[in-house]
Amino acid sequence: MARFHTNKRHVATNPDFIIAVDSAAYGILMTCKAFISKGDEAIVLNPVDFLFKYSVESCQGTAVPLSVPLAPDGMINIEALENAITAKTKLICLCNPLNPTGKVFTKFELEQIGNLAIKHNLIILSDEIWSDIVFGPHAYTSIASVSDAIKQQTIIVTGYSKSYGLAGLRVGSVIAPNEKLYQQVLLASDHHSTTHGCNVLAQVAVKSALDDCEDWLHSFVNHLKNMRDICVDDLNKIVGITCHSPQGCYLVFPDITDTLLLEKAKVAVVPGLGKWFGDRAAGHIRLSFATSEEILKEGLDRITKVLNER
Numbered sequence: 001m002a003r004f005h006t007n008k009r010h011v012a013t014n015p016d017f018i019i020a021v022d023s024a025a026y027g028i029l030m031t032c033k034a035f036i037s038k039g040d041e042a043i044v045l046n047p048v049d050f051l052f053k054y055s056v057e058s059c060q061g062t063a064v065p066l067s068v069p070l071a072p073d074g075m076i077n078i079e080a081l082e083n084a085i086t087a088k089t090k091l092i093c094l095c096n097p098l099n100p101t102g103k104v105f106t107k108f109e110l111e112q113i114g115n116l117a118i119k120h121n122l123i124i125l126s127d128e129i130w131s132d133i134v135f136g137p138h139a140y141t142s143i144a145s146v147s148d149a150i151k152q153q154t155i156i157v158t159g160y161s162k163s164y165g166l167a168g169l170r171v172g173s174v175i176a177p178n179e180k181l182y183q184q185v186l187l188a189s190d191h192h193s194t195t196h197g198c199n200v201l202a203q204v205a206v207k208s209a210l211d212d213c214e215d216w217l218h219s220f221v222n223h224l225k226n227m228r229d230i231c232v233d234d235l236n237k238i239v240g241i242t243c244h245s246p247q248g249c250y251l252v253f254p255d256i257t258d259t260l261l262l263e264k265a266k267v268a269v270v271p272g273l274g275k276w277f278g279d280r281a282a283g284h285i286r287l288s289f290a291t292s293e294e295i296l297k298e299g300l301d302r303i304t305k306v307l308n309e310r
């Protein structure tokens, strides 16, 4: 794990400061527990996966939404980010690549976010669970690799559900940059009480995935890139649907405002409800294209047929 982050993410990582957790979801919650108390605020991207708002609010904090462009190549508005910071702000929750829009943050954006965190002494919760699923020419940068000063403000949360399909084993990692933050997160995690912990089998599976499955991951990402192109092309052919091409994540997030609901198509999608992604998700659905071309085509055909019947 430490070797992976040091070599592949260019974040020099001390194995003593990694906590194996029973899901990235819990990694987010325990990081919030470590830094958010009643009345504190955390900046949460909008749209983004519901876990951030859920975790901040579980700690009786306020999730302050920061609008991000729905187009993956839209840049984050740094002025808006700085304006959202108040005396109560403790945390910036970053999700890179961004579920659900598929944005991969540029090094320039990360540097600006990181420098704001330093300026206002904020912790960055960097959720990197999608960091292996990035489509060339886009490349992944961990915010903790941008400078040592930024790294010292950053807690990385990651998991193995996306790149290696290990969701069922319930496993993730939380990486602190130094002893002080490590102790703070460990204390908040409640691991000492034995009410939480990551099973050994899952940890062995992760070691094997990271050590032995690089070739498999490479082919998986190539396959996903083809599925992405099919999915985006086919969706954009449907009248009323607008779909951007994601730079990372195996998700598309088409705007279906001008269509009817998809109940008749019998394809499972996630609705763009505020409770799942924030209010900027309205009018969208989230579709996963992490499947075979055959199944993907079948799903897209059903959607097309139902929508063309209107």
Ligand SMILES: Cc1ncc(COP(=O)(O)O)c(C=O)c1O
Pocket (backbone or CB within 6 Å): 023, 024, 025, 026, 049, 051, 095, 099, 127, 129, 158, 159, 160, 161, 167, 171, 172
């Ligand atoms: C951004 C993000 N973080 C965390 C998670 C949760 O991962 P895990 O299965 O390890 O709890 C997800 C799952 O969808 C996710 O998209």
